[in-house]
Amino acid sequence: QLQLQESGPGLVKPSETLSLTCTVSGGTISSSHYYWVWIRQPPGKALEWIGSIYYTGGTYYNPSLKSRVTISVDRSKNQFSLRLSAVTAADTAVYYCAAEWRDFGRPYGMDVWGHGTTVTVSS
């Protein structure tokens, strides 16, 4: 059974770069059946899609964050990562990684989620 686990610093200083990793277990990140996704949720607010990546490295980003976001895959470690540069207090949120199931290229929603990790931006 596929499982995801986020890891990374819980506190980041303003203007620095937030870096998170999602470790995939119970399956392979090189599966053609999944897009790998980052989502965040500021305190008391709604979910926000950050971006998605396929195992081949193809990426899609939220235009509101595109200039600051990089999502990458490390097949050797069965992980994918998020980097968000020049952070401000507005980037304080719970960050989730998730897996979107696809079959013959058709998407079926994000059916596996990590537990989430809280990142606070503060000096």
Added chain:
Amino acid sequence: EIVLTQSPGTLSLSPGERATLSCRASQSISSSYLAWYQQKPGQAPRLLIYGASSRATGIPDRFSGSESGTDFTLTISRLEPEDFAVYYCQQYGSFPYTFGQGTKVEIK
């Protein structure tokens, strides 16, 4: 970008009652790629419905989804105590993916 507007913001109901949640899209969603998620406090969201009306694995049949043009509905036929939570709709028909602002179903 497709904007999703959920209503109402909060729904106050009693266990056993029927819940009807709405999600309106600002434009047509490709291939009915609309999902519903349930989120309880301190937990990650859980996929309930995909493709506007298909239940995800293990989801009870009291949850159902429907669509009419750009209007989507999540119905919980009889609320169980564990159903009180926040529900989000999400479109995945085109990038950027977007979520609605959520509907909280609370105990009356």
